[in-house]
Amino acid sequence: MSGLGKHFGVDASLSLQDTQEIATYLEKNASKRWTSTDTPLRITESQWFTSKHREVGAAVWKRPAVKNRSNCSACHSGADKGDFDEDRVRIPK
Ligand code: HEC
Secondary structure, three states: OOOHHHEOOEOOOOOHHHHHHHHHHHHHHOOOOOOOOOOOOOHHHOHHHHHHOOOOOHHHHOOOOOOOOOOHHHOEOOHHHOOOOHHHEOOOO
8 A cells, every 4th residue: 555656556545534545444354364475476376276276277368368367357348337246258269
């Protein structure tokens, strides 16, 4: 939260009040599964993500229509609405 001006190459700065509110929320609710030494910076590097995508082969991630793991909507067409249901996954050829 203290480096939002350089958030993965984007300026995601918030007002001081919003920053404090969100930081307080994160400190109270952050996952306890990840300890400070192995906290991944990106969701796609988390154990959770890897385990959810065990069946996706390495070559699939490199397909032009996928490009990279963070392109959720390439396979999860409802991603923009928060829908990641396994039954509606369609991997582009
Ligand atoms: C290359 C296509 C692809 C991309 C890109 C992708 N996923 Fe998936 N995702 C799948 C497939 C296929 C499954 C189910 C396969 C399995 O069980 O291994 C899945 C499963 C999931 C599940 C579990 C769904 C359930 O019903 O249990 C979640 C949650 C999820 N993905 C989130 C994401 C998020 C968040 C992103 C982006 C950061 C993402 N996925 C990117 C293909 C993809």
